[in-house]
Amino acid sequence: MSEVGQEARITPDTSAPVLELRGLRKAFGEHEVLRGIDLTLHRHEVICVIGASGSGKSTLLKTVNLLEGIDDGEILLQGTDIADPRIAVDGVRARIGVVFQQFNLFPHMRVLDNVTLASRQVHGVGRAQAEATARRLLERIGLAEFADAYPDRLSGGQQQRVAIVRAIASDPELLLLDEVTSALDPQLVGEVLDLVTELKRQGSTILMTTHEMHFARNVADRIVFLHRGEVVEQGVPAEVLDAPQHPALIEFLSRVHA
Amino acid sequence: MTVPAGAGTPVAAAAPSQVEAERRLYRRQRGRRSIVVSVVSTLVVIAIAYFGVVNTPGWAAVQQSFFDPQTAIDTFPDILLGLWLNVRILFFSAIGVAVFGTLLAVVRGLRNPVFFPLRMLATGYTDLFRGLPLIIVLYLVGYGIPGLGVFPRLPAEVWGTIAIVLTYSSYIAEVLRAGMEAVHPSQRLAARSLGLSHAKTLRLVVLPQAIRKVTPALMNDFVSMQKDVGLVSILGAVDAVRSAQIAQAETYNFTPYFVAGLLFVVISLPLIRVTDAIARRQQRREQIGGTV
Numbered sequence: 001m002s003e004v005g006q007e008a009r010i011t012p013d014t015s016a017p018v019l020e021l022r023g024l025r026k027a028f029g030e031h032e033v034l035r036g037i038d039l040t041l042h043r044h045e046v047i048c049v050i051g052a053s054g055s056g057k058s059t060l061l062k063t064v065n066l067l068e069g070i071d072d073g074e075i076l077l078q079g080t081d082i083a084d085p086r087i088a089v090d091g092v093r094a095r096i097g098v099v100f101q102q103f104n105l106f107p108h109m110r111v112l113d114n115v116t117l118a119s120r121q122v123h124g125v126g127r128a129q130a131e132a133t134a135r136r137l138l139e140r141i142g143l144a145e146f147a148d149a150y151p152d153r154l155s156g157g158q159q160q161r162v163a164i165v166r167a168i169a170s171d172p173e174l175l176l177l178d179e180v181t182s183a184l185d186p187q188l189v190g191e192v193l194d195l196v197t198e199l200k201r202q203g204s205t206i207l208m209t210t211h212e213m214h215f216a217r218n219v220a221d222r223i224v225f226l227h228r229g230e231v232v233e234q235g236v237p238a239e240v241l242d243a244p245q246h247p248a249l250i251e252f253l254s255r256v257h258a
Numbered sequence: 259m260t261v262p263a264g265a266g267t268p269v270a271a272a273a274p275s276q277v278e279a280e281r282r283l284y285r286r287q288r289g290r291r292s293i294v295v296s297v298v299s300t301l302v303v304i305a306i307a308y309f310g311v312v313n314t315p316g317w318a319a320v321q322q323s324f325f326d327p328q329t330a331i332d333t334f335p336d337i338l339l340g341l342w343l344n345v346r347i348l349f350f351s352a353i354g355v356a357v358f359g360t361l362l363a364v365v366r367g368l369r370n371p372v373f374f375p376l377r378m379l380a381t382g383y384t385d386l387f388r389g390l391p392l393i394i395v396l397y398l399v400g401y402g403i404p405g406l407g408v409f410p411r412l413p414a415e416v417w418g419t420i421a422i423v424l425t426y427s428s429y430i431a432e433v434l435r436a437g438m439e440a441v442h443p444s445q446r447l448a449a450r451s452l453g454l455s456h457a458k459t460l461r462l463v464v465l466p467q468a469i470r471k472v473t474p475a476l477m478n479d480f481v482s483m484q485k486d487v488g489l490v491s492i493l494g495a496v497d498a499v500r501s502a503q504i505a506q507a508e509t510y511n512f513t514p515y516f517v518a519g520l521l522f523v524v525i526s527l528p529l530i531r532v533t534d535a536i537a538r539r540q541q542r543r544e545q546i547g548g549t550v
Contacts, residue, residue, distance in 0.1 A: 065451055094453025104448035108466045118452040121462065166452070 016079035017042050018174050018205045019064065024073035026056075026063055026229075033059045035229040036073070041174070046206040048216040051226035052252055057209040060226070061176045064207065065096050078173065094122045097167030101179045103159045105151040105166070111138070112147040115166045123170050130169075137165045141195060157188030161195050168199065175199065177208035193219075213256055217241055225249045322511075329513040333505040337518050340501030345525070347419050347487045347497070352480065354423035359430030364460060366435050380431070387428035392486055396421045400493035415497070418490030426483050433475045437468030474540065477533035484526050488518070498522070 017040045024037040033056045041047055049057050062068035064075060066082065066089045075083045082092045105114050112134055119130035138144045141161050143154075151159055160180055167175060177196065181189040193215045200206065200219055210216055216223055216237060223240040225233045227248040233240060244250045274282065311317060365373070365380040387395070399421040400414060441464050449459040469476070491500035498521055502514035 067447060067451060090450075090453050090455050093451055096451075098448075098451040100444065100448065102444060104444045106445065106448070106463055106467075108470060117449075117462065118454070121458055122453040 014078065016076065018045075018078060019207065020074075020076040021064070022074040022076070024060075024063060024075065025071045026059055026068065027071055033229050034063070034070075037226075037229075037231055039224065039231065041205060041207055043205055044203045045221045046200050046204075046208070046219055047222045047224055048220035049207070049209045049224045049226055050211075050213070050216060050252070051209075055226040056229045057226055058178055061098075061178045061207065061209060064174075065098050065176055066092055067098075090122070094118065094170070095173050097170075097172035097175045099160070099163050099167050099175070099177045099180050101182050103151075103156070103163045103183070105159055105163055107151055110148050110150060111143070111154070111162050114151065114162060115169050118166070119170050125170075134165070134169055137169060138162075141165060155188060156184045157191045160184065160188075160192045164192070164195055164199070168204070173205065175204050175206045175208075177206060177210075179209050179211065181210070181212060211256065213241065213253075225252070227252075324512045324516050326511055326513045329505075329509055329511045330517050333502070333509070333514040334517055336501045336505060337498050337514060337521065340496055340498035340518070341521050341525070343415060343495060343497040344487045344490075344522075347415055347422070347490060347495075348484055350419050351422045351426065351483060351487065354419065355426045355430050355483070358423055358427040360434060360465070362427055362431035363434035363438060366431065367438050367460075384428040384431050387425050388432070390425070392421070392425050392489060393492065395425050396489055396492055399424065413495065414493035415490055415495040418487075418493050418495055422483065422487060422490070426479065426486075429479050430476065433472050433479065434465075434468060436475075437470075437472035438464055440471050441467045474533055474537040477529065477536065481526050481529055481533065484529070485522050488522060 019039070019041040021037050021039040024034050024039075025032070026034040037056075037060060039047070049060060051057050059068060063070050070083055073083070074081050077092065077095065080087070105111075106117070109117065112131060115134040115137065116125075116127070116130040119125040119133065120127055125133075135144060135147055138147050141164075143158060143162060143165075146154055146158065146162075151162065154162065160183075164177075164180070180196070181192050184192065189212065193212060196206070196208070196215075197219050218237075220237050222234060223237050224231055225240060225244075225246070225248075227246070232246045233244065233249050240249070241253065244253055314320075362380050362384060365376055366384070368377055396418060400417040403409065403417065403420075404411070445463055445467065446459055449463040450456075454462065488497065488499040491497050491503065494500070496504075498518045499515075502518040505514035506512055
């Protein structure tokens with residue numbers, strides 16, 4: 001397994017941006033979901049992608065993790081084009097952490113095994129070492145007591161925090177968060193967003209989609225507004241949220257602020 | 259959450275109101291009445307069946323040739339020895355079926371177009387062997403394959419085991435495939451996004467969940483296989499059924515068959531009960547919130 005990881009790590013160009021999208025296009029049949037996306041994400045940067053449902057946010061994240069193929073363009077992960085069919089996809093995915101809206105923890109595994117699965121099975125870390133790391137991470141998010149429990153014993157917010165820990169357990173270069181609070185009860189949203197804020201503080205590089213405008217304003221380095229598969233506006237939160245230019249963004253913000 | 263009617267009394271420190279006291283009295287009376295009705299009706303049915311059979315004109319002769327205690331005692335050791343062969347066949351068949359059946363299920367679940375021929379082959383296989391009566395497979399394998407003259411001479415029970423594995427794998431493969439399809443696609447997505455390969459995703463994430471989902475069906479097939487191992491007797495393997503046949507030929511009495519049948523039931527009972535318990539537990543878990 002480890003040799004797959006090495007194969008993908010051919011040119012870890014640390015000077016290059018963590019992620020660079022160039023002219024990314026994706027269509028489902030006749031319907032063009034992404035129409036030439038250009039986006040650059042630097043180390044330690046957090047970008048929040050906002051937009052109405054159907055704007056292509058989720059598809060964008062899926063293409064970056066190669067869970068969805070693209071029709072044109074380039075996806076550069078630290079300078080390597082991972083859309084190249086010659087690239088080993090498992091190796092690429094091993095370098096990117098993903099958290100889904102619906103948590104998607106493995107219900108047949110204990111919390112600890114959920115967190116250590118990738119370390120043990122993909123990165124070739126020994127069980128003892130992987131578990132030590134996982135227990136430390138669980139400790140940090142206050143869920144150490146649930147290490148040996150199965151996910152169904154946990155609340156939605158707790159499950160999502162475990163899912164985040166699972167995604168960061170093997171130190172990914174990039175973290176993709178796809179509407180990680182959308183499936184949660186309002187009172188559980190806070191604990192998950194606090195964890196994301198903590199990750200940013202520790203220097204994680206994050207590309208996320210969200211509907212939490214307040215959070216985006218406080219945590220994002222940049223906000224990208226996606227409209228009908230195109231980036232129509234982007235910039236620092238204050239610019240994008242307080243002085244929107246594009247009519248679609250003005251319309252969108254008036255709806256979410258209401 | 260609603261408490262289903264009659265599901266115990268609520269925890270109340272205060273004495274029940276008059277209305278509630280009257281309800282409880284009614285429930286108690288009704289409960290007592292249904293117990294009486296079920297006991298009496300069960301006894302009546304058993305009595306009718308028993309006297310119905312015993313009073314038939316040929317009962318004395320049937321009893322003599324099927325349920326003769328002395329013959330049963332005399333033939334029991336040989337039949338029990340034969341049953342030991344059945345148990346061994348069952349053991350190896352179960353292992354073979356688990357391996358081959360899983361393999362078939364996995365191949366049928368492959369989506370890559372490259373595997374189309376392989377998938378077609380697996381589909382054809384399961385179609386064929388689910389339709390083919392086990393007894394015919396036994397003849398084909400037990401007499402046909404040795405007849406080719408390629409393989410060394412093997413005992414009948416080995417060919418019997420192979421025939422059972424061939425047949426039951428096709429059933430198990432279908433059950434497992436249904437289970438794999440019942441695992442939500444987001445689980446594969448989550449596994450692949452961690453960097454797990456297709457094979458590891460199947461082995462570590464999809465299959466364990468699939469097996470849990472279809473455990474009652476798998477157990478049911480296992481119970482069915484447990485009795486079908488008795489069919490290897492037609493190839494001449496001296497198992498419980500064959501031992502009974504030999505004893506029958508010596509005594510001109512069918513009681514040995516009854517003994518063999520009883521033994522098969524006895525060894526399958528524990529598993530049947532376990533299967534029931536598992537199915538019940540699963541049902542309880544999935545029907546939280548009330549039963550109708």
